[in-house]
Amino acid sequence: MSRIRVECRHRYADGFDLHAAFESGDGVTALFGPSGSGKTTTLHILAGLLRPTAGRVLLGERVLLDTAAGLFVPPERRRIGLVFQDHLLFPHLSVRANLRYGLVRRPGRRIDLERAVEILELRQVLDRHPHTLSGGERQRAALGRAILRGPELLLLDEPLTALDEPLKERILSYLERVLAEWRIPTLFVSHDQADVRRLAEHVVVLEAGRVVDAGPTAATLDRAVILEMKSPPGPVNLLRVDGVQQVEGHWEGRVRGQRIQLPALAGAPDSAVFVQFLPSDVTLTCDTVAGLSVRNQLTGCVRDVILLPGRAFVAVDVGQLLWAEVTPEALRELGLRVDSLVTCLVKTSAMRILR
Template sequence: MTVLNLGVRCQRRSFALNIDQQFDLTGIHGIFGHSGSGKSTLLRCISGLEKSGTGQIIWQNRTLLSTADKCFVAPEKRHIAHVFQRSCLFPHLTVQENLDFAIKRRVTNNIPIDEIIELTGLQPLLASKVTLLSGGEQQKVALARAILFEPELLLLDEPLSALDRQNKRQLLALIKRAHMHYKIPMLYVTHSIDELQQIATHMSVMENGQIKLTGAIHNVIHQLNNSAMIEQQTSLSLTIAPQEAKAGGLTPLLFHNTVADSVEQGNVITKDNVTVKDNVTVKDNVIGKDSVLDIDKGGEQDVNTKLYMLTSNIGEYALQHQALRCFIMASDISLCTQEPSNSSIVNQLRGNIIAIDINEHQALVTVSVNGHPFYASISAFSVNTLDLAIGQIVFIQFKASAIQTLLK
């Protein structure tokens, strides 16, 4: 396990940073929060750029900060790279010279510069002054320079916030490829839940200088649905179904159940008083830490459930890795009390209601489909008309176009 232990305090005008947390940075850990919640201050404390922080920071058993022991490791000796919202490149240097700067200052020499240039597609820009580049190109250079430094830890502070949607997609794919290829631990800070949906394995939520929630990405997003911090949505990991033909502009997908994470951690999951741990089998087609599961649950549908997504919404990255992170807005899911028939809506799943939250005229209904929560935003009128109740069996419906992904 790659561990970062924090016990950090830092006073700001509008909040006080107060963090006591252990981060598992085996994957990409996202930090989510609105502006002024303390996200950037936390990263500055970790990198050593914030010198007013007190307490203790231990990275991989190495103490970077200990106020009690009067220990403060200088930023340049922490072997931590920091990518900011603005690229912070040297404006008087070319792209090549900015990359060479990292090469000259790195401690190890394992990542060839030609490999990074190919990965980032910077070859045509090497002789250009960075001031002549677009915002997306500058962030590519900043990321390439950070990776070439061969850091023990990479901090990404709102790296995409100034970019348009197309550049965001390209940079997200680049960050994910870099992590998969070089296994560099990453802390990714953003106020965009969509970005974290695509690349983070774990996520923490910050508010007023403190961490309010932390855990696996899908689980935290599901918990946030009942708050005012995000737009209500269902978070999914999907795998492109092997040996399945695309037809009529749709691609069949297999959705990964949250049961997979719990089984991997050795937990017993109980639903409708049925314990399912003992009859879970993991298939061979494993993508990362997610597993496609078959669960015999007394007639309920297979967890290896097939969904359909518009082929045009599945990009090169997903096709290459046969996996993608997706989300479905709660407003795009409808409910039926009887199994639908002869419907143009291709995605239909059977589940049972586990929560109904009514706020004035709107209701958020949570439906468990073999242990995975789906969220439907409907009117309070519909709740009353359909006589919905917790424990009731219902069918959820959503169009193929409702399954969305930012990373293409």
């Protein structure tokens, strides 16, 4: 059953016209698209912060909005938790009081305050006020207040955008903990492919106010960023690496049993890490190679070949799906087609670690 169903139109005075129609389920769904595509407007309609020109919104069996029937449920009665990228904590209240505000303002499921404090590691800042907190502490406090309302749906509006990379990685890990602990259906806005691939099970792709695609994250996002968007950025590779350890002075792990050498880490991670790199960082060969400075050679089977003017994208299953970008000439010379066996060469220096 769909957790949320949306069919809305909204037109701004400057001429921007949003037409959002999609459904999402009980897991994590991303609203993905470039700046100005209508992602935040859609989120504000769902939260009740914006009345659209026309449309209907259902949360489960509850109708939150039906312009034709003159029905509009105000934000405080929607049982929706909302986290903005600029946090919006009450500045005159301590972290503890901000969290308790979430408790007294919700009619839905009960979330234990002590458990939320533990999961988000907020105990050391409970008696401090927002202006004394770091960006990451404010984000965690805002997330805690939102989940303590016991929402039926959690909305995250670009929660990682204003953060530098190390802080972003820490907040991502907290988000993953929250989603695993309470299984709250979540809709989050992002223009970052890596964040979407890491967190979301489904994605809705928006461009210029229209939904251009929707479905399971990997296949839908790959299709959209290669073929369907007006200015397709191309895919980003994100591989999960397990069993990370230091071996003879370097770090390495496994991608579904295949060894992969990693950039330097500050210390041993207590769980899997993710590595991000571009399709243009991948070299393909059909032969076994030796004597190369490239440390990583992942063997797999071609699952898709997409030929575009001047370039081609090749999807390779190495235990996880990996994209390579090659020239049409290289594609022909290698004779690549679906089910071809290939080796993917990736320089360690091209990888970025996401923990």
